[in-house]
Amino acid sequence: METAYFNGKLLPKDEIKLSPDDRGFLFADGIYEVVRWYEGFFYDMSSHVTRLKRSLRELRINWSEADSFAAFAGNLIKMNNLENQPAMVYLQVTRGAARRSHSFPSPEVPPTVYAYAWGFMPDRNSMETGIKVMLKEDIRWSRCDIKSVALLPNTLSFQEACENGLKECIFIRNGLITEGSHSNIFFVIDNTLFTHPESNHILSGITRKNILRIAQESGIKIREEALQENRIRLIQEAFITNTSAELTPVTELGGNTIGEGVPGPVTKSIRTKFDNEIKALKG
Ligand code: PMP
Numbered sequence: 622m623e624t625a626y627f628n629g630k631l632l633p634k635d636e637i638k639l640s641p642d643d644r645g646f647l648f649a650d651g652i653y654e655v656v657r658w659y660e661g662f663f664y665d666m667s668s669h670v671t672r673l674k675r676s677l678r679e680l681r682i683n684w685s686e687a688d689s690f691a692a693f694a695g696n697l698i699k700m701n702n703l704e705n706q707p708a709m710v711y712l713q714v715t716r717g718a719a720r721r722s723h724s725f726p727s728p729e730v731p732p733t734v735y736a737y738a739w740g741f742m743p744d745r746n747s748m749e750t751g752i753k754v755m756l757k758e759d760i761r762w763s764r765c766d767i768k769s770v771a772l773l774p775n776t777l778s779f780q781e782a783c784e785n786g787l788k789e790c791i792f793i794r795n796g797l798i799t800e801g802s803h804s805n806i807f808f809v810i811d812n813t814l815f816t817h818p819e820s821n822h823i824l825s826g827i828t829r830k831n832i833l834r835i836a837q838e839s840g841i842k843i844r845e846e847a848l849q850e851n852r853i854r855l856i857q858e859a860f861i862t863n864t865s866a867e868l869t870p871v872t873e874l875g876g877n878t879i880g881e882g883v884p885g886p887v888t889k890s891i892r893t894k895f896d897n898e899i900k901a902l903k904g
Pocket of ligand 1: 803
């Protein structure tokens with residue numbers, strides 16, 4: 622029996638009942654977070670909690686228990702017997718249930734908080750050999766920095782990628798490459814690592830932040846600058862980052878082969894350093 626977290630309690634998942642008036646259901650009025658469990662610890666939980674609090678603040682959702690996330694996420698791992706395997710925990714917080722109105726409920730209602738955990742098999746093959754990704758106009762709103770559950774442009778775009786046998790959809794806004802439907806993207810040009818700067822046009826990925834730190838510690842030159850679509854042919858290496866895919870090389874972008882069509886040396890060296898960091902944390 623799967624155990625989930627709902628409004629302060631750990632419950633059998635099938636006992637959870639959500640109101641049809643929940644604003645998450647009616648308006649996608651909520652935020653989420655996803656953390657990765659590495660057989661013994663959550664990777665950079667504190668950054669996930671910081672981002673969670675920021676998302677809540679930006680949407681003006683009052684949930685005072687954000688600091689309890691690490692504890693109940695750990696309980697979810699234990700109660701679902703996931704301690705000894707790669708796993709993820711998903712958390713969603715919505716503005717709560719109230720009669721449908723565009724304005725916030727008045728008086729305020731308690732937020733709805735739901736979390737669950739699942740074990741998964743990392744996609745080692747993609748991480749080692751790389752993936753092909755599509756390119757498409759960024760059809761999202763202008764607050765991509767908020768980890769909102771309103772993900773329809775992301776899901777539609779990713780579905781299009783899947784239907785074309787591709788592993789991610791990378792967005793272009795005003796001629797600049799922003800990020801993927803559920804990942805950030807990095808490029809290597811002449812030994813310099815490029816990625817879109819933090820802004821309202823991308824989600825500030827926790828993996829992005831850690832990969833930038835690792836690259837910096839390794840002495841790699843970094844430019845947090847958006848790459849113009851018309852400079853794609855200059856890209857020698859590319860990779861995406863996110864909590865589950867970690868760092869995954871990109872060998873084809875919008876039909877353009879990247880470098881030799883195999884993961885490049887800068888990508889591989891950052892990947893190795895990331896793996897070593899995980900190994901050291903495992904102890
Ligand atoms: N951008 C978007 C749009 C995402 O959905 C994600 C994954 N949540 C990321 C970037 C990567 O973020 P993280 O490294 O924190 O998983």
